[in-house]
Amino acid sequence: MSVVTYELKEHVALITLNRPEAMNTFNPDMYREFNAATARFRDDKDAWVAVIAAAGERAFSAGVDIKALDQFANESDLDAAKEVFDVELEGEYFCDKPIIAAIQGYCVGEGLSMALGCDLRICTENAQFLLPESKLGIPTINAAMHGARIMGVSNALELLLLGEARDAAWAYRTGLVNLVVAEDKLLETAMEWAQKIASLSPLANRITKEMAVLGQTRGFNENAAIGAAKRDQLMRSHDVQEGRRAFMEKRAAKFIGA
Template identity: 40%
Template sequence: MSLVTYELDDHIATITLNRPEARNAINGALRRELNAAWERFRDEEDAWVAIYTANGEVFCAGGDLKDGEGSVGTFAGTFWEKPTINSFESGMELFKPTIAAVNGPCVGYGLTGILFCDFVIASTNATFSFPEVRLGMPTIVGAIRLPQRVRWADAMELLLTGKPISAERAKEIGLVWRLVEPDALLTEARAWAKTLTEAAPLAQRATKEVAWRSADMGWIEAVRFGETMRKVVAATDDVTEGLRAWREKREPRWRGS
């Protein structure tokens, strides 16, 4: 049985944690399959948007502490000695749109993962926590990423107490983008993914990359980089199609080329 499933339909890839009997805790095998799924999405030309979700009543219980390969900063020491920098949650360069669809508890590693998604849609029964400090361990990647998503004190509430917050509180602080009833979660995520596929995929990726990289640039460097990206995309077939569709007053037929 696959611990992570990957389904591609109409340019939308759905990546699903599939270890519900263990509350989708991340062990070594699941971690490798999850990394492979994100790499496949990154490299697959026909995949334009990803939905990241999970089977069962728990989105992710965090790293599997019974498995030394499961979590970043595990007690076994594996990731203290060799930190990961190439997985999705730890900074893989991926500029395609990503959506997290979260149901139930989203803990530790699971929360770190959704912080790298552009949109977090959560069910009303979702909760979010970084419990590491209550186990005597620091949170690392989450501590780097979370203050970039929410206000400082709200980030510290999660990071320094280790206590869970509700889906309503997560929306209040800006961690969650949309809140829906549990039975509407995937429907909402798929509808939004479909909306995203209506835009030109290469233009989306260039826009997201400019937004991401320019955050660490000065103004002049950011504008120069952005204009370079504009010229790169301007040479694609999709730009020709977009302008033709506008003139002909019809919907464009994107090819991603």
């Protein structure tokens, strides 16, 4: 049975962590299958938005499967372990397509780091957020950088340095999540957001995401020039013409991503 599933419907990819019996912790199989699923989404021209969800009620992901990591490290060298235990989505800029995390229950360590690599986060009222790496003597790298960008340095450091869990209300107040919903509305709401995004121009959304995310590290003038050049190229596309016609005809636009 796959520990990560992938479904594509109407331009929305649903990627589901599927180890509920282990609170969706990441073992080597989960890392491999998750990275394969996100790469599939990134490279599929028909996939415009992704929702990352998790099976079960207890956890979005409780982080790394420590037993699996320990066993792998004992059987392999440390460099090999580093390559296997790596989420590509957590990189600086995985792709320019919008990605939504639908979070329930425990969102811990690697699970939270992965969620911070997404663009939008929706959680349930019972969600708990924790980065316990310092308790294990391990520095937090990717989550520290993404967290500071998303939540501000002070809020991120509260989560990082204290190593204590924070609830959904705190997560919403600090900007860690965009929305808090009832448990039975989580996936429905995440899919509604994804479908709304997918109904708009995918080409425009991709450029917009790039400007918002990479604009944090590029200078304003450089970013504006890049954005203007991409916009000028986009003006010749089918979707821009369709959007203009639909506006004039007072109807919903039918974008094709070209």
